[in-house]
Amino acid sequence: MTHARTYSGTLIQEPSLREQEHSRLARRAAAEGIVLLKNTGTLPLDLSAPVALFGAGASRTVKGGIGSGDVNNRSNVSIYQGLKDAGLRLTSEGWIEDYEARYHAARAAWKQKVLEAAKQVDNPFDAYSANPFVLPQGRPIVPQDVQGAAAVVYVLSRIAGEGKDRRLEKGDYYLSDSEWNDLRTLDRLGLPIVLLLNAGGPVELTDLLDVAVHIEAVLQLSQLGQEGGHAVADVLLGKTTPEGKLTATWARRYTDYPCAERFSYLDGDLEKAVYQEGIYVGYRYFDSFGVQPLFPFGYGLSYTDFSLRFAGLRVGSDAIEVDVETENAGICFSGREVVQVYISCPQNGGAKELRRLAGFAKTRLLAPEECQTLTIRIPQKQLAAFAPQKQGWVVEQGLYGVWVGNSSASVTLCAQIRVDAETLIERTHPICPLDHSLDELGAANAAQKEASHPAGLPVYGFCPQPQSLPERPAAPLAEGPVEELIPLLYGNITKGTSTLGSAGVRVPGSAGESTEELEASHGVPSLIMADGPAGLRLRQSYQVDRASGRVYGVGVLGSLENGYLETPPQHDNADTYYQFCTAFPVGTALAQTWDTALMEEFGRAIAREMEEFGVDLWLAPGMNIQRNPLCGRNFEYYAEDPFLSGTLAAAVTCGVQQSGRCGVTIKHFACNNQEDNRMGVDVQISQRALREIYLRGFEIAVKTAAPAAIMSSYNRINGVYASNSRDLCTVLARQEWGFDGVIMSDWNTTVPDDGSTPWKCAAAGNDIIMPGNPDDDADIRSAYAGGSLSEEDIRTCAGRVMALAKKLRG
Template identity: 70%
Template sequence: MKNWTHSGSLNQEPSAREEKHRALARRAAAEGIVLLKNEGVLPLKTSAPVALFGSGAEKTVKGGIGSGDVNNRENISVYKGIKEAGASVTNEDWIRDYDKRYKEAREEWKEKILEDARHVQNPFDAYAANPFVLPDGRRITEQDLRGAGAAVYVISRISGEGKDRRLEEGDYYLSVREREDLLYLDRFQIPLILILNSGGPVELTDILQETENIGAVLNISQPGQEGGRAAADVLFGRAVPEGKLTATWARRYEDHPFPDTYSYLNGDLEKEVYREGIYVGYRYFDSFGVRPLWSFGYGLSYTSFRLELCGLKQEQSSVRAEISVTNTGKRYAGREVVQVYVSLPHSGIEKERRRLAGFAKTERLAPGESGKVKIEIPQKQLAVFSQERQAWITEAGTYGVWIGNSLDSAVLSAYLTVARETVIEETHRICPLEEPFEELSRGEAGDREKEKKETGIPVCEFVPCREPEIKNVQPAEEQYPVEELIPLLYGNITAGASTLGSAGIRVPGSAGETTEALEEKYRIRSLIMADGPAGLRLRQSYQVDRETDSVYGTGVLGSLENGFLEPMEIHENADTYYQYCTAFPTGTALAQTWDTELLAEFGRAVAEEMREFHVDLWLAPGMNIQRNPLCGRNFEYFSEDPFLSGTLASAVTRGVQEHTGCGVTIKHFACNNQEDNRMGVDSCVSERALREIYLRGFEIAVKESAPAAIMSSYNLINGVHAANSRDLCTVAAREEWGFKGVIMSDWNTTVPEDGSIPWKCAAAGNDIIMPGNRRDDADIRRAYERGELSEKQIRECAGRILALVKKLNEETQK
């Protein structure tokens, strides 16, 4: 074990690492920007002045709030990015006035949070219940537009942990002022560019129909600390757009399946019934013929590309597609995302119309230049899950292979034929429904599709095979007395307050630690965990007493918003340490790059900061399915599609874990698809939908990249808390997928009276309860004494934790 040193630096100046990661954050943000509309308006010329408006113009939102926030050094706004690019802004007075209004609104919000925090047990609840709402700016005048060649309007939204977005003006819908502003700007007959700075969709259908001059729409999502520079790079053509949507943007919220029953809208936050079954996101829109505003995988460029399928070839348990891509434009070099979808036989088990089966991003191609990509289609993307037979099955019949740069543009390009049905994997029955319900069905519409057949399409035979058997021996620690192993089953309760942002003690602002109880006697150190997934969430700065060498702590509010709500108290006889982490783009923004190499590079950058700040486990990536656009935490997650989510999470995991001593914690396992009553809602979902949609991404990540840890979710699944579910933690993750790492709970899952039961966490295979409290210890010991929790179960959980401590410690020592 190494001697401990304080994390961070006494030097407040930007480090070389900060500058390097700043450049990566900018590049990643630009690559994830999606050009949704462009009628010859973009790119702009820096020589033409622009008028800039909207709540996010000078206060661009870098990311969401809560544990997914990052306390970074500086955020670059769209305004600053445009000015640095060399363009002039005609309405500087409007920008200055907005800054004043913003500061006043922040102070009012701060007072409300501090007052509400006095009346709740956990101050974070007051914070989560009252997300800051960006104020309106003053009304736009003709003077603001004088000399402008174009107007740019930034629509921003803030959302986060603990509360879902609202189906209200100023959130999912445009605010009254935003609508008035856009209609007013439209009157001036100059190009109008909308920039969407939100973690999820904002409904634009009406305003696009009612205006004539909205010539371009850019979705920058929540692009991290360098978002303003990245936006300017795209606006002025220094970067060519290459992002693609990872979720369907509906014309109307009501176009989603069962729109009135999501989260708080159904009036019952105790139970959420997943009646749509497998028809989530584009699977619903595509299967039921509901036309979206912008489809899954959609995104424009400043150039154009031609895609041609060169051939298909079977490679053991997969199909390899080779596709030629040509830049058919005349001016701009660019990159294209090639997407492969498959349509399955519509006999037998009912299925969605098409599903994503593979993708690849090209190298940068100059005008007229061609290149080839090879895309692997795993056989499991051709399979369906049968609840009745408890198996993944590749059915006999004809499979369509669709090639395109979005779902809607994909063209039927080849057929795969499977001569006979093959069971590729047998499973165990998990998470049975307490009360059956009727799931959405295509009925006769799905049956009719089996009769459609194109002629002149290449045909390739495919022979499925059994997936490899999983052999997973779980370590059971035998050399220590079982009573001394019990503290491993919960977090380091000596750290004090077990609330968000204050559970870690060795690294200020870290999320928590495993126990120190075995350190003095057995030299088994604690593992330090930090939140994510847009970077490390630590305190930006902290103080250490020079005489005692002890850290001055802070509460929950002090760890949020860079200390705005509760500023750090300054002590005279103390040294100040600085922990400037990088705020990278959020999960959705990164996913919109569809670039696995970039996400691996992002992972390596995070790992570099983990090593710098003594962090062992990063509580990321987040990979829950974007089931509904109102989920308050969608910005942390990759997509509505499990294959894309799992593939990207695997890339991030590989990047992080290439660095010795660093591990990821994929989360939240599983069905954490809403934030309202997230600790008590019962997600009622069929086993087929659970396996094909909500577990599939986790399965891919486990099998492809072996993450160090998994975090179980707060919610129940079919009546059982995820952290108490042996079906999830042991049967699915370990016995079926071969997961060898540690499973931990989300923070304080055992605190509510109706929350997870501590001893049942260990019995289920949820190894660690985080951040840990004395009631967890007492409950586990009572269960052991009563024989409800066996010695074998304790030793298995402890064995996995000790194996991870040993692994990360040995890697760090190298």
Template identity: 40%
Template sequence: MKKFLTNARTSDEVTEREIKHRKLARDAAGESIVLLKNDGSLPVKPCPVALYGAGAATTIKGGTGSGEVNERYSVTIEQGLKNAGFTITTDPWLREYEKLLKTEKTAANKALAKKLLSSSPDDRINIMANGFQYPAGRPVTDTDIQGSKSEICIYVIARQSGECSDRRLEKNDFTLTDTEIDNLKLAASSYKKTFVIINTAGPMDMTPLEKIDGINAIIFFCQQGMEGGNALADIVTGKVTPSGCLTSTWPVKYEDLPNAMEYSYLKNHTDFEEYKEGIYVGYRYFDSFRVTPYYEFGYGLSYNNFTVEYISTFVDKTKITVKAKVTNSWGAFSGKKCVQLYVSVPNGKLQREFKSLAAFAKTGLLAPEQSQELTLDFDITDLAGYDEQNASFILEQGKYVLHLGESSRNTKIVSVLTLESSVVTEVCTNVCKVDRDLKEIKPEIIPINIPDGIQSYPVSPADIKTRKHEYNIPKPVLSRKTEEILDTLDIDDMIKVVVATGMTDAAPHFCVPGAAANTTSHLVEKGVPNAALCDGPAGLRIQRRSVRLKNGVIKPVEAMMEFMAYMPWFFRKLIFGNPKKGTALYQYTSAFPVGTALAQTWNTQLVEQTGIAVGTEMTEYGVTFLLAPGMNIQRNPLCGRNYEYYSEDPLLTGKMAAASTRGVQSFNGCYVTIKHYAANNQETNRHRSNSVINERALREIYLKGFRIAVEEAGAKAVMTSYNKLNGIYTPNNFDLCTKLLRCEWDFDGVVMTDWYATNKGLAGNGLSIKAGNDLICPGGSYNCKELKNDLEAGIFNLEDLRLSCSRVLEAVINGRTGKSSL
């Protein structure tokens, strides 16, 4: 009998670590919730409340797919309000809704389970593409209102989204249903106060709410993980003052977005996606084209008024430092405030966006009338634009206007930087050549009127150095152990190293139940254990309850994804174990707010703390690769996976990813895997769609966040995406995997594919290794066979294989299991 090693616990008791991480999850959720509207009715003291809506008793804590987490329990909005002392007076409506949801979810999950049985490659990649939405529930009636005996109503609008399919414009997704509108009209006219809570992954069409009198407050709850209900109650009662700010622009109507009706399925095909907006994504578009948003980027209200006073600008060669004083100037509550700094860059050879985020900072908790001085700094070279013609990043001569404020639309010009002559900051090479003629939209240039008295600060061109990149493939720095083991491996051994062992590996040397994949265990006798790769955009996703059977095999006791519980009996018997026939194993992890919500804190220190928490859990259970953070740009609010991603802005995205990376990788042998690299901005047909992007937009918008996470935080792994980029599948793209990552950004880690991305008819296995994509995931015998065939056909060579093998070996040997399981 083989007894697999595992760090899973045999006790079901709540640990101190769980308690500590629950507090952190609650703090993070409280700081990320965004107050969108308030006429002074909030906060309120605990009292009887009429609670309705899809997200009230069945709150959506996160998206579906890899972003799911199997925590011990989650707190719904209903439970959170009860915990805070509120009396919920609409129990009949809520219990009816729970029954309705259960019935509709069961039908949807059965259909999903049936689809999986077809076992086609496309179905495996797109297993979560069911498009299920929470029903609105039955109409609220006068009888409900009279029976509630409450003066306050809280109505929770909820929408689910996730992997494999994009959100819909229909009335049960991006817009409100007729039932929701009628319910809100009745509630607003019947109760003294009505608060609307939006439990979605991102923007919705808010215009129907404008026509309803009597809505006193609107809160963007987003999706807040396991402590969301308690965090909302903290906000509603004033225990926590709202300080979250939006990280994407909310349009007045969907059609206000650039190329809105050409996104994803809306153009009647998903074969390709043309990024005609170029660099004008999100607020860059709204500001540059003078389109008024419903809520602008960076927007968020508080229960207090804060004043932001500009103090000074200081130039130290290329480093720019702006100081501001923030005062909690009016109100009875202590609170935090985010300050944002934008820069308008001069137009010249390159036409630039009206302004872009350059830095941000957040205060600590300020008592009424208390002040804090904030420092916002950036390097002027970070403002360089990309000149495709000369394959160079350039800063052009002219005035760089600094705007300080509270959101993209609420700023004041505070100072000006002047550059006397244009400078090349980086000499690159052209990459990812566009495979068709792509005509981008261009705005009219908006003149900037600089007020009298604004001081100018010269930046000397001589202080700006030019970095020239070389494109020789760097050889990895290997430990002596890695070199010694590498020299003993034959071709079959190396192929096994670069191919993971599949999602159903029954014999890992070290077992983390619920791991998405493992690296090979066949080199254990040589001193190389397997490494576990686990999902984790909103927290570490592993199996909550398992059983070690008498024969040593470890099997799950419960479904890790909901639909699996609806598989046929023979499948469940094969997959699941009987807890009465072995030793029970437990792995309770923490469900933190989703990526969008974490970014809405605008607090990199807090995000780093959540990274430390995830790293703690990785260490506890022996996980080496966290398959997170997700950091694609929120190009369009319909993207089904936006909840995993931070923002429409590349700087904010990169800074948040870097913070998370620092936290996770503060533990020796724990690695993040930044994903999905690159231009994976739609979910529908994601494994066949071709993202068509000009190089400038690619570098300035879609790659910049990845670069920040690599250069500033040293991310140790990267996951390529499913899609093609300008006609080439990303795992097969040498420009992405080697020229940019390794030659320009000095990345020295492992590049892996997304799951099943090299299935038949998709990205090539041998081409992936040739490009510098080191690890095929989730792997299996098919991929090993394909690599052997491709090696014999000369698609890649032994040197390519050895290079990828060495990178994977080095990571595994120095990884979590490499240090503890032999």
């Protein structure tokens, strides 16, 4: 029997040309994002010299985080496989073989634990997220394991993901006893040790590095996707020169982070999160308070050396351009450098960071003694501070320092900018008010109040220009009976809807769809949405009954871990369709490239897969600020710095949306900086910190790249759920930033008695509630009938959804 419906994917199981091309891109991106933190000369390794390989991540390298940020790709290359494929001889094959047996036993025990826990909860995903798999430790290392080796490679791995924050415990933020014993044993054996950090965020290394004298190289891999093992081999063996830079500060001690003891579960109160550090996040805190980090923001070594020379500055009407001549000063290796420009602002008595990132650029591949002059543009808003008392962004009067370097801690003051008069460059509206005072860190707390400006530096005058709010055409009001438009305000209601992987119907494994109820009557197609941000998250394969054309579904557990927890049954008289997507490096690893051209290329690759599988909206990039290293979802996010985060997200957005047929959904808007109680926590924050740190990246992405959609976060901000906040969804995003796309909720945010109110989403300008359930419909209709929700609000939200469907689906 012939069915009119078409199905996503292909009946061909063999790797496609697209898979092969994207695998090569994933490998290149992974290698570019690796950060060399220490090297005393051990690297690169000699291919002819045997190596001993150990650690939980050696043969079971973690490709990415768990939850909606996972990708069900075809296969992954471990570091063990990557080194073997490169031709490196390993002396520790016996240790690896023993570890594999331990790994499979641990996976089987974990599976049973999750299945038992799933019987006790309504949503099986809650059992999965509450019980993350922990890589087992290997057997103790003995001298025979390293016999004949010239060096040791040790892979320290961590798994984290959606729904649970990392723990301040051994085996997570701290080294486990087994890891500590392994590395101390190896140190005593006297061979050079190369330590590889296969984790989505920092692991505290200070004590280890203080005592283990033979750890001669340290590399932060993050989680590198499906080609991670090959990328690591490329770097370790010198095929590729490391060029990544950290996008978050690594502290010597966890307690060195601002307000560290109050993060998430640590203070025993998950109902509220008080952002007492204010604007002092990441390097802004470490620099301003004189706290020495282990590895600073923007830091990363190479196999070669670079020299930077300030080559001039030009002042425009609303921006400043800085020229920096960059030379590869080495004699052996070609490489690339990231030139970073920071601005120090006048210290006029209020809270002000010592320096802030104002611009950056990356060189092309430079041969030894080759030079390139980079021009780095600094928008005038990077000189501004938000002034709540003036309700706007202000460039203050005084001298601004221009600092050039290759990390936040390695910069040179090269020039000064003089502003003769304070200028209000942008007026804003009051948003998200606090109903009580907040005792934030301020200027009086800072150890360093102002950077010195020595005499003899060039001084350039700059006159900031007031900017008007951007203009966008108003969304057309949807026509027709208002009661018929209400289904556009929530997703396509399906049986078995969950927080992960079972809400999509037309593309199996997709996260969800907008409604299909108006397709026949109004010609409004449903929009297919798939998770990210390391690639598309779809089911690897699915079956279709030949007689009826029905797609056989799977439950929540079947959609996780490529079906490991619950293997989907195989059906007779059915066709199998394959949807092999690419697992690219996680968001942090991509961001560590500091390469906007690569990020745009990555975006184009995502769009190619979206078009292949029929996906309209990619639920990424994730761009929340890495406020604290214990956030369980930091691996999805780019940086602790909003300018870097927004600039990289804009590049990805431009790549995805280049063809006009695909859209991104930047998320989670806003202040989703912890996972424990993410659906209920109330973030208490000043308007200044909110705007300068947590909203600024979103603002940059919206204004420079016009993303198709925004996803609101689960949490409350100063008492109001983000999806119910008209201040965020309408006043800020649309009136101030000119956003003209669709805003959707995070999945199941309107769970009764445990989240936001459905009709208030529409009233706020949160156009679609995802993934949609009957309670949403009943609540909206009741509010409309009772007069709480206006007809105009319904028509406005529906009109934006219809406009986006027309834009993407024609």
